[in-house]
Amino acid sequence: MCYYPFMASQKTTAKNDRNGGFVLGRERFAKISAVEGIELSGAMKKRVRDADRKGLSAEARRAAIIRAHSKG
Secondary structure: OOOOHHHOOOOOOEEOOOOOOEEOOHHHHHHHHHHOOOOOOHHHHHHHHHHHHHOOOHHHHHHHHHHHHOOO
């Protein structure tokens, strides 16, 4: 599953109580993505800034990404 790095919380090593895993923060995930050769496009960066400015929930952010990539 592809993950939008700016969607992660700011916590870089927060323990996830539900499944015992860890949450990667935006900066850490961006560094990992860069190693893999994955970079955000200008449109993706703008979408993140807009979502941050509007204070969108995770669900609303996902819906915005789906709308941006859906046909029609």
